[in-house]
Structures are given as structure tokens and as C-alpha cells.
Amino acid sequence: xxxxxxxxxxxxxxxxxxxxxxxxxxxxxxxxxxxxxxxxxxxxxxxxxxxxxxxxxxxxxxxxxxxxxxxxxxxxxxxxxxxxxxxxxxxxxxxxxxxxxxxxxxxxxxxxxxxxxxxxxxxxxxxxxxxxxxxxxxxxxxxxxxxxxxxxxxxxxxxxxxxxxxxxxxxxxxxxxxxxxxxxxxxxxxxxxxxxxxxxxxxxxxxxxxxxxxxxxxxxxxxxxxxxxxxxxxxxxxxxxxxxxxxxxxxxxxxxxxxxxxxxxxxxxxxxxxxxxxxxxxxxxxxxxxxxxxxxxxxxxxxxxxxxxxxxxxxxxxxxxxxxxxxxxxxxxxxxxxxxxxxxxxxxxxxxxxxxxxxxxxxxxxxxxxxxxxxxxxxxxxxxxxxxxxxxxxxxxxxxxx
Numbered sequence: 001x002x003x004x005x006x007x008x009x010x011x012x013x014x015x016x017x018x019x020x021x022x023x024x025x026x027x028x029x030x031x032x033x034x035x036x037x038x039x040x041x042x043x044x045x046x047x048x049x050x051x052x053x054x055x056x057x058x059x060x061x062x063x064x065x066x067x068x069x070x071x072x073x074x075x076x077x078x079x080x081x082x083x084x085x086x087x088x089x090x091x092x093x094x095x096x097x098x099x100x101x102x103x104x105x106x107x108x109x110x111x112x113x114x115x116x117x118x119x120x121x122x123x124x125x126x127x128x129x130x131x132x133x134x135x136x137x138x139x140x141x142x143x144x145x146x147x148x149x150x151x152x153x154x155x156x157x158x159x160x161x162x163x164x165x166x167x168x169x170x171x172x173x174x175x176x177x178x179x180x181x182x183x184x185x186x187x188x189x190x191x192x193x194x195x196x197x198x199x200x201x202x203x204x205x206x207x208x209x210x211x212x213x214x215x216x217x218x219x220x221x222x223x224x225x226x227x228x229x230x231x232x233x234x235x236x237x238x239x240x241x242x243x244x245x246x247x248x249x250x251x252x253x254x255x256x257x258x259x260x261x262x263x264x265x266x267x268x269x270x271x272x273x274x275x276x277x278x279x280x281x282x283x284x285x286x287x288x289x290x291x292x293x294x295x296x297x298x299x300x301x302x303x304x305x306x307x308x309x310x311x312x313x314x315x316x317x318x319x320x321x322x323x324x325x326x327x328x329x330x331x332x333x334x335x336x337x338x339x340x341x342x343x344x345x346x347x348x349x350x351x352x353x354x355x356x357x358x359x360x361x362x363x364x365x366x367x368x369x370x371x372x373x374x375x376x377x378x379x380x381x382x383x384x385x386x387x388x389x390x391x392x393x394x395x396x397x398x399x400x401x402x
Contacts, residue, residue, distance in 0.1 A: 043188035064178030086257035115370035118268040119304035120276040124344035128381035136370035148177035161239035166200030204242035205272025205380040217258035218281040219289040228254040304334040
């Protein structure tokens with residue numbers, strides 16, 4: 001996680017006359033049209049990019065908590081895969097040099113983290129395959145007060161790739177709730193959205209999510225492989241993998257690197273065929289950093305995951321399933337409830353289970369290590385996502401790939 005001096009609330013760095021002409025294209029909006037904004041995007045000049053950045057829709061009218069956007073310009077995935085991105089620092093440099101039109105006199109920055117819970121099972125009524133996912137992270141300011149985030153739903157349709165919808169925490173580039181219409185927050189870092197995803201699904205029904213692990217970050221170093229960072233890998237998989245099998249084969253071709261992070265991550269993925277897997281990077285004997293990729297699949301115990309290593313090779317680790325308590329109560333809740341229903345839930349039951357493992361400040365037993373920013377039930381067969389935000393389970397939003 002980075003701690004640099006970039007503050008996105010900056011004045012425009014360029015002539016705002018370009019922006020003024022573009023803003024005419026962003027008509028005032030209801031839930032079906034763009035949300036009007038006068039915010040600058042000082043590092044962007046290209047009219048197509050500016051139009052895109054000013055096309056976000058506030059899905060709640062004007063609350064500033066949940067936005068939707070279609071990313072219409074080329075985010076240059078091939079270049080990202082060839083760039084050897086190994087962490088958030090090098091990802092920022094890639095975004096600046098390849099996706100923005102100007103470099104910044106300030107130090108731009110981002111951070112990345114992910115608590116979370118996830119599971120997969122068939123719908124007991126329809127047979128559709130479901131994936132449940134909570135994204136948990138507790139953003140706090142210098143006083144320790146919780147920061148309200150903007151969740152951003154990002155649609156992509158890359159040329160020659162697969163369409164997808166993914167979900168981004170805007171606070172990871174230091175955007176706060178309501179940033180889009182405050183009149184001053186610079187929008188340039190929205191160009192990074194395809195590479196900030198925390199989970200998503202593509203047109204083939206392949207879905208992936210990332211979850212935090214304690215301990216040293218993954219640093220593979222095979223000389224015959226290119227380096228790849230967590231979120232770049234997820235973008236690659238949504239764009240190019242149709243199944244869990246294809247996804248794991250692609251990951252094996254790269255060195256997974258998390259150089260700027262104080263911790264590691266594992267992936268939970270599933271697809272429309274009913275396959276699912278946990279992908280972890282564990283330790284070879286004598287290694288300080290995780291380097292061995294393990295794919296855990298084919299058994300009911302790999303249907304659910306939280307924030308400790310699931311691999312049997314890590315069972316005696318402080319961050320393994322026996323000793324670690326990070327996410328243990330959530331893991332046990334998933335385990336008990338999925339077994340109770342013989343690993344088959346309808347979508348309502350799946351969302352109810354996510355509510356059972358949601359984290360928040362009202363946790364009387366003080367078990368929570370984060371705050372549930374959003375909860376999702378993915379229907380991998382129908383390629384849809386039902387989402388609730390901020391533990392408001394009485395209200396949901398539904399998204400499709402289109």
C-alpha cells in the first residue's frame with residue numbers, strides 16, 4: 001500500500017476550455033443518463049477520453065455512492081502485459097504514460113487492498129451456477145473516522161476480447177463519495193479503472209474475485225516469464241479466459257508480483273460450467289516470499305474462502321487455516337451454511353448468506369476486521385450480477401454484461 005502525496009482534489013492542470021466543450025455532451029441526468037459534472041480532468045486532452053470521463057451515471061441520483069461507466073477507449077492490455085508491472089507504483093506509471101495525455105507534476109498514487117468472502121454453488125431451483133462475493137475494506141481518515149467510498153461499475157468491450165463488467169473501489173485512487181460532482185476533484189485517474197477491479201464477470205460466465213492474505217507478498221521470479229501485477233492479471237483473465245481451466249493456464253505463464261504490498265492475495269474464480277477454484281501462491285522451502293502457484297479445486301472445501309491460506313501446504317503457517325483467525329468466523333459461517341443446504345442455494349439464500357458474513361461497526365463480538373462495501377450474487381449462467389452496497393440488503397442493483 002502506498003503512502004504518497006497525491007491528492008486528487010486539484011485544480012485543472014490544463015486549459016479548461018477543452019473541458020467546457022465536452023461538458024456540453026454530458027446532459028443532466030436521471031438514472032438513465034450521464035450525471036452532469038464540471039470537474040476537471042487536467043491530464044486528459046483527447047475528446048473521446050474526456051467524453052468518457054464525463055459519462056458516469058450516479059445510480060442513486062445524487063448520493064455519490066454508486067456510479068456506472070462504460071470504458072470506451074483502448075486501455076492497451078497488450079502493452080500492460082509487456083510492461084512488466086509488479087505493483088501499484090509501476091501500474092500508476094503505466095496509466096500515466098499509456099492512458100493519459102500528459103504527465104503530472106505531482107506524484108500520482110493508488111493503493112490496493114481487499115478483505116472479503118466468496119463462495120460458489122449451483123442454484124438449487126434452476127441449476128444456474130452462482131458465485132457470492134463480499135468486498136470488505138474499512139477506509140479511515142487520519143482521525144480514524146470511516147471514509148465513505150464511491151463504488152464504480154465498469155463495463156468494457158475490448159476489441160478482440162470478451163465483454164465484461166467489473167467493480168472498483170474509487171477510494172483506492174483516493175476518490176471519496178460524491179467526488180464526481182464536487183466541482184474540483186480531478187477525474188484523470190478514472191483512466192485507470194480497467195486495472196482497479198476487485199471482482200467481475202465476462203460474457204462467457206467466467207468470474208473472478210481477489211481476497212487479501214496476511215504475510216509476505218507474492219514475488220515469483222522465473223526467468224522465462226513476464227511479470228504481472230494482481231489487477232492486471234484479473235483484467236487479462238476477464239478479457240481472455242472463458243473458464244477456470246483457461247484462467248489457471250494463463251496465470252501459469254506469468255510471474256505474479258505484488259512488490260508494493262505489505263501482504264499477499266489469493267483469487268477465487270468460477271465459471272458457467274460449474275467449475276470453481278482458489279488460486280494461491282505459497283512458499284517453496286527456504287523462500288522468503290510466496291512463489292509456488294497452487295490451484296485448489298474439485299472438492300466442496302474449495303467452494304468458499306476468506307482471508308487465510310486454504311492450501312494444505314500452509315496448514316502450519318501463522319497465516320494458514322489452523323492458526324490464523326483472519327476471517328475465521330466468516331469462513332466457518334460459510335462452511336456451516338453451505339453444508340446445511342448441501343451446497344445448493346437459490347439467489348435469495350445466497351444474498352442472505354452474504355449478509356450473515358457481512359462486516360460492520362455494529363459487530364458486538366468485535367470479530368470484524370473491515371467493513372462490507374458491497375455484496376454480490378453472480379449468476380454465471382445468465383451472466384448477471386445482483387449487488388447491494390454498504391450492507392443495505394433491502395435494496396439491490398442488477399447488472400448485465402451489456
